[in-house]
Amino acid sequence: MVNIAVAGGRGQVSREVIDALVVANKHDITILSRTATKDVTPGVHWRVVDYNDASDLIRALKGVHTLLSFVQPLADPDQKSQKNLIDAAVSAGVKRFAPSEYGSSGTIDMPWWAGKEKIRKYLKEVNKDGKVLEYILFQPGLFLDYLAFPYKTAKHVAPLQTVFDYQNRRAIVVDGHEDAVMTLTTAADVAAVVAQAVDYDGEWPIIGGIRGNRVTFSQILEIGEKVRDGPFAVEKVQSQDLEAGDLKTSWALEARHQAVSENQAAGFLTAVPIGILLSSTKGAWDVSDELNQLFPDYEFVGIRDFLANVWDGRS
Structure with missing residues (x-):
């Protein structure tokens, strides 16, 4: 059992993944949120954070093993929130990180996903002198x-x-x-495979293609x-x-x-x-199948x- 933190836990995709993690009942789950909530889902804790406050983020991520981000790229054109999350994760000693992806492998001709390219580039820069943060790009297509x-x-x-x-x-x-x-992959399959990836003890591949x-x-x-x-x-x-x-x-x-x-x-x-x-x-949209290979028994x-x-x- 490890500590999992989820940023952007109110979104549709994040809630699918959170439910899959709750059903697995293997980890402690903390949702990082800008505002308080009355949610009382068993096994899920909420913590209010300020994405612009580095110290607050580092405190929130102390002891966290895996950080899953579902911060909406459209809501943060400069991707400041995700970059701050990445910096705080490194400072707090987080082992693994998954940025807000959950779509196509390429972003060409899709300007609304330009933020994904910024984060991909930023993660490469963070690890350019040696791996300090293991990360994966979950890509299930549509x-x-x-x-x-x-x-x-x-x-x-x-x-x-x-x-x-x-x-x-x-x-x-x-x-x-x-x-x-x-x-094309169902939302339920995406959530189930992400939950399996969280459980996985080996090193994550950088490209996490999920080919339903x-x-x-x-x-x-x-x-x-x-x-x-x-x-x-x-x-x-x-x-x-x-x-x-x-x-x-x-x-x-x-x-x-x-x-x-x-x-x-x-x-x-x-x-x-x-x-x-x-x-x-x-x-x-021709997504690779790294996670299909990692979990060959999973039936899509x-x-x-x-x-x-x-x-x-x-x-």
Whole structure:
């Protein structure tokens, strides 16, 4: 049993992971929070911290073995909070750290994730003269749960629209890139594998790919037509239009992520599909499988069974 600290413990993904850790019942868990809470989850403690106060962070991290960060990159453009966490972790003697990742392996054409690159670079700098902080980048691709939109299939991760609209049997694909790869993993599988990684006694790999399902755009559409009992209206867009910031389609996303403010929403609802489509053509969503190899006995939820169960009997 070791002490685990979780930064950003109110978020959707963090709550999935916290639940998995609580069920495992192997570690003491402390949630670092900017504000007090009335949460009384057994086995979970809350501690109010100031991310701008180095001394406060160091005190909070004394005795902590593993620090998991879920600080939302969009809320901290300069990534000051995560950098302060990393510095405090080193000073407090924390052994392992996982920054706020939980998405694609690459961030190209996705400016909303520019903060991830800043933290990746910062972690390399911290260890440039010798490893002082073991860390891992948890990368599960896109949550498979999003293909169930508008239906909720995870305990905490909310439904979110993508370029694959199973509800309305339609999709957006980059012309000539129908075989672009997407990695799709359920939120429950991500949380379970992260919990196993926390238990792991060996050294973490820096890249922590979690590959639930590796499928092409064409395969996602093929599965969709089977589970939705009909053809999809597929709109093909041109790479050059996307590069110019133009999404020439008859429909666009409407539901915004909780991390996106109402003021940001209009721009994001266009930028996100453009970014996902472009980045997919450049391999950003073809996630590696380091943690699959580390935990070969873990059985991931398959995309066909998952979507068949979600959409069975729905009009």
